[in-house]
Amino acid sequence: MLSRLVDDGLDPQAALDQPRFCITDGASGGDVALEAGTPLQTIAGLETLGHTTRSVHGYSRSLFGRGQIIVRQPDGVLWGGSDPRADGCAQGLE
Known part of the structure; x- marks a missing residue:
C-alpha cells in the first residue's frame, strides 16, 4: 500500500x-496469490515471467491482511482510509 501512496500518488482510500x-513461501508452493479483481494483463505478465498465479476470493482474502491508513497533509490535515475487506476505521487523535 505504501508504494501505491508514494509511487502511484493514490489517496489513502484508493490505495486500500x-x-x-x-x-507465498516455497513450502506453500511459492506461487503468487492475487486478489480477485487483479487486471488480466497483470496476471498474464506474471505468468509470462514464469510465475505460477492463483486467484483468491471471498473469506480467503484474509491472506492479504487488513489495513487502515492516515496521512498527514502538508497543511496538517489528516486524511484517512479504511480497508473495505473488514471492520475497522482510521482514527486520528491529537
Missing part, C-alpha cells in the same frame, strides 16, 4: 481499495 498480492 486496490487488489492485493502475496508471494
Whole structure:
C-alpha cells in the first residue's frame, strides 16, 4: 500500500481499495496469490515471467491482511482510509 501512496500518488482510500498480492513461501508452493479483481494483463505478465498465479476470493482474502491508513497533509490535515475487506476505521487523535 505504501508504494501505491508514494509511487502511484493514490489517496489513502484508493490505495486500500486496490487488489492485493502475496508471494507465498516455497513450502506453500511459492506461487503468487492475487486478489480477485487483479487486471488480466497483470496476471498474464506474471505468468509470462514464469510465475505460477492463483486467484483468491471471498473469506480467503484474509491472506492479504487488513489495513487502515492516515496521512498527514502538508497543511496538517489528516486524511484517512479504511480497508473495505473488514471492520475497522482510521482514527486520528491529537
